Amino acid sequence: MIFALRRFRRLRGLCTMTEQVPKDSISHEDFPVLPQITTKNRYTSSLSKVQATPEIEKKYVHSVYDAIAPHFSSTRYAKWPKVQTFLNTLPTGSLVLDAGCGNGKYLGLNPNCYFIGCDISAPLINICADKGQEVLVADAVNLPYRTSYSDAAISIAVLHHLSTASRRKEAVAELIRVVKKGGLVLITVWAREQEDKSLITKWTPLSSKYSEEWIGSGSPKTRRSSFSLESIQETEENVSGEVLKDFPFADEKITQEYFVPWHLPYHRVEVSGASANAVEDGLARKDDKKGAVVYDRYYHVFSEGELERLVSGVDGAVVVDKFYDKSNWCIILEKTSS
């Protein structure tokens, strides 16, 4: 019992370490809003219906957040001062949209504003709803809001889960579209330039991972590999200007594509259910040493200046502030067109 507790504490520590960012989100796809996240064929049934989201996001972002939602949520409570400041300076009666709200920790932060959160992960949205927040299930790349209507929009730790530059750009365009002229948009993303350099060593660069699967010894996991190839293909096609940067097989030194582990302690596995099936499906693996089921989450970490370049490609907004904070690149935009 004591050992188990110790192990659990270590694990918690590890999770926090790997997850220095207080919140990330964006997840899941088209399946009815159900609180349960258990059934095995959910991955496949939901995947088949969804829009043209790359498989790598469906499998290594959406499905993972669905599976880890309760545990993830229990670790996401610290609020970033910079995000807090941004929200608290909004005038009374502001309508604020949180696109990719995760467990909804920023919703309602300023009691004088009206918040609506959305996330693609229905299990995360259910957690928000249980807390009494106004939320809906939606995709950050295609927001279901009227054009030029809200006063502010935030995208906190979301864009790095989108696997192509065109999708990241589309998500920025959506944020700008939904705010009114003069409205503000706050975007934060994980930086490749991490304050804690050792952190990156705990991540798996996509290049080596896939190389290993393709040319390494042992039987390659065909399914996973084919997923990666498809998404790479799309990356190459869509991002003419940034092929090298976005190309997961590119030289490891400049790679920005990573799998970042999420350790779901065994005792949480029982609570959340889905993991046994996830292991069976190859979505997660067991690590008996750490006493946890390990999920890989896909990240595209942003290099210095990349977020600015990305938003400069979207018309109708200007940068009013940009900063680096706690290993994140952050930017505040103001919409200039109506």
Place this chain on the structure above:
Amino acid sequence: MDLKEEGRWGEPKGSSVSILARLEGTEERSCCLFNIFLYLVGLSTSPSAFCLRRRPTPSQTPIAAAVQLHRGVVRMRLLTHNMLSSNIKGVTNGFPLLIEAVKVVEKEVDFNEDFLKNMFVKVEWKALVEASRTLGYTELPESAEASMLDSDEFLRKFHHALLELHLEDGALVCPETGRKFPVSKGIPNMLLHEDEV
């Protein structure tokens, strides 16, 4: 388990038999028997004081669900409806979404005049009027202008329609295509299918 029973849950006055009758799981039952034993031999002041498992949450019973409304669980409000739009590819005007109401609930919300006045300029009035009528509330005037904000009566009605009427179950329907976005437990699912993007 009904509300009255829940109210006296854990108090010695509740008869052991009725408590047992309300428990479904055998684990809870044996746990409860042990508690009753302790209670009878005088080691405990309550027949359920040592229950290891938490008692069922109110949401598990239909009667208790009504109580939840007063505890602050939010459903989809019409202010949210006023912001939503069908974003299906090719749809030129996806606003306002039509409402198919299966279950509507009302929840009392703190009245905030400043907030309402700020919202008034943003809200598409006609859409709000139609939406509130669909949910069974017919008190809003057909049209409204800023001068009406001086009337307390008007503000109360506006407040009620905007924030206190909640769609719990039903659907939002795209005005152009008829595509239904389900609303379940107050949560709209606005995700699009592959051929709609």
